[in-house]
Amino acid sequence: MSTMQEVASRAGVSKATVSRVLSGKGYVSQETKDQVFRAIEETGYRPNLLARNLATSKSMCIGLVVTNTLYNGNYFSELISQAAKKLDANGRQLILVDGKNSAAEEQEAIEFLHDLRCDGIIIYPRFLSVDEMDLIIDKYKKPVMVVNRKLRKHQSHCIYCDHKGSSYQATQALIARGHRDIAFITGSMDSPTAIERLSGYKDALIAAGLPVRESLIVQGKWSPASGAAAVSALLAADHSFSAIVVSNDEMAIGAMKQLSDAGIKVPDAVSVIGFDNIPTAPFLIPALSSVKDPVSDMVSEVINQIISMLDGGYLSEKNQFTSDLILRDSVADGPFYSPDKNRA
Amino acid sequence: MSTMQEVASRAGVSKATVSRVLSGKGYVSQETKDQVFRAIEETGYRPNLLARNLATSKSMCIGLVVTNTLYNGNYFSELISQAAKKLDANGRQLILVDGKNSAAEEQEAIEFLHDLRCDGIIIYPRFLSVDEMDLIIDKYKKPVMVVNRKLRKHQSHCIYCDHKGSSYQATQALIARGHRDIAFITGSMDSPTAIERLSGYKDALIAAGLPVRESLIVQGKWSPASGAAAVSALLAADHSFSAIVVSNDEMAIGAMKQLSDAGIKVPDAVSVIGFDNIPTAPFLIPALSSVKDPVSDMVSEVINQIISMLDGGYLSEKNQFTSDLILRDSVADGPFYSPDKNRA
DNA sequence: TTGTACGCGTTATCAA
DNA sequence: TTGATAACGCGTACAA
Numbered sequence: 001m002s003t004m005q006e007v008a009s010r011a012g013v014s015k016a017t018v019s020r021v022l023s024g025k026g027y028v029s030q031e032t033k034d035q036v037f038r039a040i041e042e043t044g045y046r047p048n049l050l051a052r053n054l055a056t057s058k059s060m061c062i063g064l065v066v067t068n069t070l071y072n073g074n075y076f077s078e079l080i081s082q083a084a085k086k087l088d089a090n091g092r093q094l095i096l097v098d099g100k101n102s103a104a105e106e107q108e109a110i111e112f113l114h115d116l117r118c119d120g121i122i123i124y125p126r127f128l129s130v131d132e133m134d135l136i137i138d139k140y141k142k143p144v145m146v147v148n149r150k151l152r153k154h155q156s157h158c159i160y161c162d163h164k165g166s167s168y169q170a171t172q173a174l175i176a177r178g179h180r181d182i183a184f185i186t187g188s189m190d191s192p193t194a195i196e197r198l199s200g201y202k203d204a205l206i207a208a209g210l211p212v213r214e215s216l217i218v219q220g221k222w223s224p225a226s227g228a229a230a231v232s233a234l235l236a237a238d239h240s241f242s243a244i245v246v247s248n249d250e251m252a253i254g255a256m257k258q259l260s261d262a263g264i265k266v267p268d269a270v271s272v273i274g275f276d277n278i279p280t281a282p283f284l285i286p287a288l289s290s291v292k293d294p295v296s297d298m299v300s301e302v303i304n305q306i307i308s309m310l311d312g313g314y315l316s317e318k319n320q321f322t323s324d325l326i327l328r329d330s331v332a333d334g335p336f337y338s339p340d341k342n343r344a
Numbered sequence: 345m346s347t348m349q350e351v352a353s354r355a356g357v358s359k360a361t362v363s364r365v366l367s368g369k370g371y372v373s374q375e376t377k378d379q380v381f382r383a384i385e386e387t388g389y390r391p392n393l394l395a396r397n398l399a400t401s402k403s404m405c406i407g408l409v410v411t412n413t414l415y416n417g418n419y420f421s422e423l424i425s426q427a428a429k430k431l432d433a434n435g436r437q438l439i440l441v442d443g444k445n446s447a448a449e450e451q452e453a454i455e456f457l458h459d460l461r462c463d464g465i466i467i468y469p470r471f472l473s474v475d476e477m478d479l480i481i482d483k484y485k486k487p488v489m490v491v492n493r494k495l496r497k498h499q500s501h502c503i504y505c506d507h508k509g510s511s512y513q514a515t516q517a518l519i520a521r522g523h524r525d526i527a528f529i530t531g532s533m534d535s536p537t538a539i540e541r542l543s544g545y546k547d548a549l550i551a552a553g554l555p556v557r558e559s560l561i562v563q564g565k566w567s568p569a570s571g572a573a574a575v576s577a578l579l580a581a582d583h584s585f586s587a588i589v590v591s592n593d594e595m596a597i598g599a600m601k602q603l604s605d606a607g608i609k610v611p612d613a614v615s616v617i618g619f620d621n622i623p624t625a626p627f628l629i630p631a632l633s634s635v636k637d638p639v640s641d642m643v644s645e646v647i648n649q650i651i652s653m654l655d656g657g658y659l660s661e662k663n664q665f666t667s668d669l670i671l672r673d674s675v676a677d678g679p680f681y682s683p684d685k686n687r688a
Numbered sequence: 689t690t691g692t693a694c695g696c697g698t699t700a701t702c703a704a
Numbered sequence: 705t706t707g708a709t710a711a712c713g714c715g716t717a718c719a720a
Contacts, residue, residue: 003697014707027705049459050398051697054712071425074417081415084442096440098428115393358691371689395713398696
């Protein structure tokens with residue numbers, strides 16, 4: 001590992017000159033430039049980024065905190081890949097840090113990134129409350145952006161998606177097709193997203209003058225297995241329903257399996273609506289109509305915003321994104337499922 | 345941002361003492377310890393990791409290079425999450441760096457991590473050749489581990505999976521069920537994995553005394569769309585086949601869709617075998633029997649090895665992993681598909 | 689048990 | 705156009 005000093009000696013100049021050549025700042029004669037470059041070639045010199053970052057208090061890195069429980073398939077990879085691509089186009093690197101399983105650990109991950117002098121931090125929170133995040137933003141000078149939460153105080157530091165609206169639309173679409181008995185499978189209820197989606201479902205029923213029946217609402221935990229379990233619970237409860245709104249695709253897949261195992265032909269009898277981002281889901285789950293979160297767009301906007309903050313300016317504020325509702329023809333209007341009709 | 349010096353002044357001691365308190369190394373009286381801790385509380389001091397890393401030439405970080413094209417759904421998230429978890433248990437952080445789209449960029453990503461003084465580097469290569477990687481390992485002092493490639497020289501620095509064997513087994517299983525006309529959809533042929541899988545398929549045919557028919561081998565590009573296109577090509581070619589081995593799940597899903605669109609009932613007529621790691625695939629694709637890559641195990645082993653190298657020792661060498669072959673009953677033995685039989 | 693002083697490899701300021 | 709030299713913030717022999 002040769003240092004800048006070694007390059008300098010070899011080129012017969014001072015460290016300062018080498019530094020100038022590398023940064024392109026300041027005046028250096030072509031002659032000495034050539035000498036320096038040759039010395040760099042010969043020594044295989046590479047700048048020590050730690051030293052550079054320490055000296056400049058910059059790192060050309062943006063940190064991303066995502067909690068372990070969200071490391072989940074397509075949604076996650078879309079998030080990461082979009083972030084990496086956008087940042088790369090800006091000459092920066094992405095550093096991914098695990099937020100693990102609690103608010104304290106999410107907090108710790110943020111501080112770690114800060115201690116590393118990241119130029120900016122993106123948080124996709126799972127446990128931290130919006131108030132805690134507002135405090136965090138107050139605390140740091142460097143740009144901090146929050147994805148998937150609507151902050152109270154720092155409105156321009158967050159990007160979020162209208163989960164309630166998406167859920168409302170999905171439910172409304174089913175109602176428009178004639179469904180009246182619509183079940184709902186929630187996500188983990190400690191997640192704001194899950195709560196919003198449930199509330200969109202309820203509001204849509206109410207708006208249509210339909211009753212909200214708690215017996216048709218079952219809790220899931222985002223996983224395929226929990227979706228399957230939820231369907232079992234619904235079937236066991238012996239209530240009629242002709243459609244299910246499921247709070248994400250993974251659970252929808254589990255729900256499908258369980259329905260199928262129970263001998264219920266979904267395209268004919270029950271509509272399942274997922275959310276999120278499994279691109280293949282629309283044709284894997286016959287009756288699925290899906291609501292796709294615009295992860296890519298949101299991440300993209302977050303990074304625009306961070307870069308803009310680093311450059312001193314503030315972008316105009318486009319905070320709220322809406323999901324795309326994709327309805328498919330194969331969602332049949334009937335015959336609807338009811339325990340009596342489907343039991344042997 | 346208060347520094348160690350400020351803490352020291354406030355506590356009425358020297359920097360060195362503060363450093364000792366923080367590291368737990370060296371003797372410090374309880375009394376001064378208390379004073380230092382109080383000063384830390386009061387100032388909200390946090391060590392500057394850049395400075396620490398520069399001073400020690402360590403970073404407690406492990407870098408992971410993955411190429412953009414591999415940021416793909418479940419396989420990728422399983423890789424990342426396992427890596428993050430294992431490292432965390434060891435008190436280290438994972439830094440993910442994009443290998444982008446070429447060998448040069450993969451190389452650059454590695455150097456970046458090195459310039460950041462990562463304690464170790466994990467490469468999941470896409471474009472770098474094994475020889476190039478052997479050279480890279482020679483070049484660096486810090487531990488470098490390669491996933492999914494069998495190196496020539498540094499055998500203990502790589503972990504790989506027997507893709508050829510998996511493919512062989514999958515094909516063999518179909519043959520055992522009576523299939524004789526088995527088509528194959530490859531991955532991108534610039535990928536060693538794709539080449540190995542193809543060769544396993546061929547060998548299995550040969551071993552069973554069956555002909556290798558190039559007309560039944562179609563190139564895909566790992567994506568669902570390319571799987572669908574491959575099936576179109578197969579159908580257009582007008583050759584009979586009763587089963588397809590598909591080089592990954594994504595393509596298998598696309599293949600399924602295309603078969604279904606063509607009016608071919610898969611469970612009855614065509615068996616599709618995928619690879620990789622979509623956990624829900626087995627019940628999403630009726631006729632799928634799958635070969636699952638042990639990503640988690642491989643990553644886990646890689647990290648064990650890196651940690652062991654950092655601690656000076658070398659683990660015993662468990663390099664090769666094998667995939668699990670999961671066959672499902674629903675893979676029907678017949679009737680087989682043939683153009684004549686299925687055309688209107 | 690504590691403090692001094694130097695090194696880590698850069699960048700940046702100011703003379704020359 | 706170039707070169708000393710002082711930061712940057714921390715670790716660590718070595719001395720006290």
